[in-house]
Amino acid sequence: MSTSTVEAARPGLEAVLKELCLTALAGLALTVPLVAYETIDAAGGLQLASRWGSTIFIVVMLVLGRFGIILLRTPGRESWVAIGGGIAAAIGVLDLFRDGMTHLLGIISWPAITPTYTLSFLTGVGGAILAIRAIVQVSRRNSSTTKADRDARAEAIGDQVRKLVKVFAAIAVVFALTLPFLPFSNRYVIDVATLIVTYVMLGWGLNIIVGYAGLLDLGFVAFYAVGAYSYALAAQHLGISFWLALPFAGLLAASFGLILGFPVLRLRGDYFAIVTLGFGEIVRIVLINWYDVTNGPDGISGIPRPDFFGLASMTRNGSDGLPPFHEYFGLEYSSEHRIIFLYYLIVAMAALVALFTVRIRKLPIGRAWEALREDDIACASLGINRTTIKLAAFGISAAWGGFAGAFFATRQGFISPESFTFIESAIILAIVVMGGMGSLVGIAIAALLLIGLPEVFRDLAEYRMVAFGAGLVMIMIWRPRGLLSHREPSVLLANRPPPGPGRPSTRPVAAAGEAAE
Amino acid sequence: MAYLLQQMINGLTLGSIYGLIAIGYTMVYGIIGMINFAHGEIYMIAAFVAVIAFTALSNAPLVVAILLVLLFTMLITAAYGWTIERVAYRPLRGSFRLAPLISAIGMSIFLQNYVQLVQGARNKPVPPMVQGGFTIMDDGGFTVQLSYLQIMIVVTTVVLMVCFTQFINTTSLGRQQRACEQDKTMAALLGVNVDRTVSMTFVMGAALAAVAGVMVTLYYGVVDFYLGFLAGLKAFTAAVLGGIGSLPGAMLGGLLIGLIEAVWAGYFSSEWKDVAAFSILVLVLIFRPQGLLGRPEVEKV
Numbered sequence: 039m040s041t042s043t044v045e046a047a048r049p050g051l052e053a054v055l056k057e058l059c060l061t062a063l064a065g066l067a068l069t070v071p072l073v074a075y076e077t078i079d080a081a082g083g084l085q086l087a088s089r090w091g092s093t094i095f096i097v098v099m100l101v102l103g104r105f106g107i108i109l110l111r112t113p114g115r116e117s118w119v120a121i122g123g124g125i126a127a128a129i130g131v132l133d134l135f136r137d138g139m140t141h142l143l144g145i146i147s148w149p150a151i152t153p154t155y156t157l158s159f160l161t162g163v164g165g166a167i168l169a170i171r172a173i174v175q176v177s178r179r180n181s182s183t184t185k186a187d188r189d190a191r192a193e194a195i196g197d198q199v200r201k202l203v204k205v206f207a208a209i210a211v212v213f214a215l216t217l218p219f220l221p222f223s224n225r226y227v228i229d230v231a232t233l234i235v236t237y238v239m240l241g242w243g244l245n246i247i248v249g250y251a252g253l254l255d256l257g258f259v260a261f262y263a264v265g266a267y268s269y270a271l272a273a274q275h276l277g278i279s280f281w282l283a284l285p286f287a288g289l290l291a292a293s294f295g296l297i298l299g300f301p302v303l304r305l306r307g308d309y310f311a312i313v314t315l316g317f318g319e320i321v322r323i324v325l326i327n328w329y330d331v332t333n334g335p336d337g338i339s340g341i342p343r344p345d346f347f348g349l350a351s352m353t354r355n356g357s358d359g360l361p362p363f364h365e366y367f368g369l370e371y372s373s374e375h376r377i378i379f380l381y382y383l384i385v386a387m388a389a390l391v392a393l394f395t396v397r398i399r400k401l402p403i404g405r406a407w408e409a410l411r412e413d414d415i416a417c418a419s420l421g422i423n424r425t426t427i428k429l430a431a432f433g434i435s436a437a438w439g440g441f442a443g444a445f446f447a448t449r450q451g452f453i454s455p456e457s458f459t460f461i462e463s464a465i466i467l468a469i470v471v472m473g474g475m476g477s478l479v480g481i482a483i484a485a486l487l488l489i490g491l492p493e494v495f496r497d498l499a500e501y502r503m504v505a506f507g508a509g510l511v512m513i514m515i516w517r518p519r520g521l522l523s524h525r526e527p528s529v530l531l532a533n534r535p536p537p538g539p540g541r542p543s544t545r546p547v548a549a550a551g552e553a554a555e
Numbered sequence: 556m557a558y559l560l561q562q563m564i565n566g567l568t569l570g571s572i573y574g575l576i577a578i579g580y581t582m583v584y585g586i587i588g589m590i591n592f593a594h595g596e597i598y599m600i601a602a603f604v605a606v607i608a609f610t611a612l613s614n615a616p617l618v619v620a621i622l623l624v625l626l627f628t629m630l631i632t633a634a635y636g637w638t639i640e641r642v643a644y645r646p647l648r649g650s651f652r653l654a655p656l657i658s659a660i661g662m663s664i665f666l667q668n669y670v671q672l673v674q675g676a677r678n679k680p681v682p683p684m685v686q687g688g689f690t691i692m693d694d695g696g697f698t699v700q701l702s703y704l705q706i707m708i709v710v711t712t713v714v715l716m717v718c719f720t721q722f723i724n725t726t727s728l729g730r731q732q733r734a735c736e737q738d739k740t741m742a743a744l745l746g747v748n749v750d751r752t753v754s755m756t757f758v759m760g761a762a763l764a765a766v767a768g769v770m771v772t773l774y775y776g777v778v779d780f781y782l783g784f785l786a787g788l789k790a791f792t793a794a795v796l797g798g799i800g801s802l803p804g805a806m807l808g809g810l811l812i813g814l815i816e817a818v819w820a821g822y823f824s825s826e827w828k829d830v831a832a833f834s835i836l837v838l839v840l841i842f843r844p845q846g847l848l849g850r851p852e853v854e855k856v
Contacts, residue, residue: 067634071604071627072673075611083682084610254653256660301841308590308656309840312791316833319788327826460784464660471657503668510661514654515646 054108058101065100069093091153099161102126106168113179116172123169130162156501203479210482214385218378225374230493232381232449236442237489239388241469241481242395243438248467249476250404251431252411254311257318258466260298261291261436263325263458265443270338270453271331280344284444291440292433299432303425306414318463325455337454341447343376344383352376380449387445391438392478398434407431461503465489468510474520484520557694562821563814568705568774570813571712575767576790577797577805578719579636579760585736585800586756587648592659593639595787596666597761601632601768602778603670606679609772617684621773628769629762635666636761637754645750663783670780678779681772708770715766716806719759723802728755736800785829789816792836798849807847 074093077084106122109115129151132139136148136158152158217223217231244258265287272278272286302313325332332338345351350366352375363379364371398404406427409417418424447453469488473481492502513520576598583591608624615623643662647654688702723729731752734742743749771786772778793812797804812832820828839846 064634064638067631068638071607071631072600072670075607076674077607077610077679079677083613084606084679086607086610252653254656301837305840305844307652309795309844311653311656312590312788313837313840316788316792316836320830320833323827323830327824461664464664467657467660500672504665504672507661507663507665507668511643511658511665514650514658514661515643518647518650518654 054105057108058105061104062097062101065097066093069096092157095153095157099126099157099164103164103168106172110168110172110175116176119172120169120176123165123167123172126165127162127169128165130158130160130165133158134162207479210479211389218374218381225377228374228377228381230490232377232384233493234485234489235381235384235388236446236449237466237469237485238482239384239391239442239445240439240466241473241485242388242391242478243435243442244466245470245473245476245478245481246395246398246407246438247431247435248470249474249481250399250407250411251428252407252414253428253431254307254467255314255432255435256311256460256463256467257298257314257316257321258435258439259458259460259463260318260321261295261439262443262446262462263321263455264291264294264436265440266447266453266457267325267332267338267443268440269444270341270447273342274338274340279348280342280444280448281348284441287444288437288440291443292437294440295432295436296429299429299436303428303432315460315463318458318460322455322458325458332455335455337452337456338447339452341451341453343451344380344448346379352379380445384445384449387441395478403427403430464510465506468506471510472513472520477520480520557692557697557699558821559818560692561697561699562817564699564701564705565821566814566817567810568708568813569817570793570810571709572767572771572774572809573786573790573793573812574806574809575712575715575763575770576786577793577809578802579764580791580794581797581799581801581805582732582756582760584794586732587644587655587753589644589655590659590791591644591757591760592656592787593643593662593666594760594764595783595785595790596663596670597632597635597639597783598764598768598771598786598790599778599780599783600635600666600670601628601765602772602782603674603679603780604628604631604765605769605772606681606778609681609684621684621769625766625769628765632761632765632768633758636757640754640757645753663787667780667783674780676780678777680777683776685773704773708774711766711770712806715763719763720802728752732756788836789832792832792839795836795846796839798846800850801846801848804846804848 070093073096074090075086075088078087079085102122106119109119133148133150133152134155136150140146140148150158152161214231214235218228240258240262244255247253247255247258268287268290269280269283272283273280278286298314298317302310302317305313326335328334343352345360346363346366349360350363351360352363362371363369363375369375406417406422409420409422410424410427414424446457450457465488469481469484472488473479473484488506492499495502576594579594579597580591583589583594605624605628608627609620612620612623639662643658644655647658685702685704685707688700688705690698691701692699723732731742731747732755734745734747735749735752739749742752771782789812790809793808794805795808796811797806797808812835815835816828816832819831
């Protein structure tokens, strides 16, 4: 926001005023109709309720924030920004907990400055960001290191982190395996963990096409839906068990991916993304309208749960001629057995995807994908058949989506087109993007954050998607390579640093990208 | 015959709205080569602003109200267009290829849920304001209606298109835009303020989408915050069909998509009309990626 304008030491008063007025105008235009007036259903049609307090507060805060950013550009004024930002952050936090404050201090009402809780939160966060930026800037100026030094140091830390990733992954695997037996674990924890691991698996599946082959697939949820519906329909109409249906769900999704992939693979970049989005929507519309087969918007319910590898049934009294699980193993009956079993099932499936991904990355096709991602024209010039490897990526990605879909169907016991909207695709894509497009550990962490946090903060559900959208934009601006970036090619010429932003580079584009940070 | 004529009239009205939105896609793509995925949301925001403004002006005379609402909505969405470009796209110039598209998707999700948060999740109804029309044909039981509102939508669109084409072809800003479209570096060397030109492109696209948003509020009489997603996709389809980067192409594409959708809904089934639009998108991209009026794109190293 702040960089593309003049970098002069001290902008004149006139320029500052002009910028502030512009911010105020833009802020007014953005908030006046939508925030200042809410439409309310009344007897004779709509009526307006005004919220001018919030509106004026937002505009004032925007102008103050903008002023802070301008001050950050003038050396020697950072301390002002740090203090101002700190005050704003403190006000925000205190107002956010205004109920607790009144209780604590024994006063009747807290003199809140921010009109609503949402604005308290935003004030707090905005102030904190400004203050931190100011402090970082001061400490950078006071230390004698140059930008190159800092980059080198950041790289070194990054390398350390990447070395630690293996240790971290091992701990994560052990944690995932022992989770159901840990003292704090209960039904809810395992349920959330199952959900998170499902998204980890989906993320890893999508990663093959987005992270490795570099093709933006906005319709991944279509394959998820194909997997889910193929198991649900097979179980309902043909009575096929989960274990028999699972490979077919994957195969069906894969062949679906190949059929869809074939026509669109000639397209590049943005067009490819939009067409996959179109396909995702077509699949959803078909699911809604093909009433005879899919039961339309009502969905399919009563999808059978998986049995224990054909040995025992996961129900209380046994079914399909199989004894119940607890009798088979001579255990006390517990309803948690089934949940734990489902949890281990998805962990095993995710582990399979991870193993497969790690291995295929080293195969010729994995390297061909990387070549395609880095430069598709150069890739074609090297004699790689782009269509074949794109199709392979599409098909494999789709297969993993299909497996996850079959698991989703059997876990929920009920599926409907509602579960397969574009937002679902966007969430999976956000997991991959935030994780760093190609880093398995990064994707797992991103899934933990994006799926786990909203589960923890259920009360704030209505803010979830707003924060999600804003987060996607901010990641692209601040860390376009994701939280844990891992884009170095796995094969390199000796002694040649890999390209890409964040590393010293002479390319003007990369330099501009660095300046923006 | 009469039925077909009625569907054509409905399709032309719908197509005008798509065309107005499609211009925003086509201009932005032409000038910075990105799909502004959040453009559909601008149209949705325009519809919401229009609902609020119409409610506030419910006592004003109809013509004054419509004109005021049009102006006001254009102003507001122009600010949205400007801010979106400034916040979500400008910092990403020179980032990797797909970054702006991902950022735009984030922006679109943000705007959709922001509107839901500040305006509530319920549909917003508006009472019908422009009523009546002509009966063109009476064909044994089926009457073909051409409402004043439909005339208004098509006429407004045509007038705007003519003005807009004139603007791009004759004014200094229009020349700068065409220069930036061809070669941004060269334009900058010749003294064109590229950042400002790109900003103005977003502002103009948003203002045209605002007109579409006001018209659709009047036409359908109900607004919800999912409105932008489908309309945006269809308008993008229109832009691609007409040849992305081409202004007459966007209009032609919009009209064609509107006609196809109306005829499809009239003769086959209205549930499957969205599939028709998406299938057109896929088919055009596969068989004629440059669209009807566009120039073929050369693959550069």
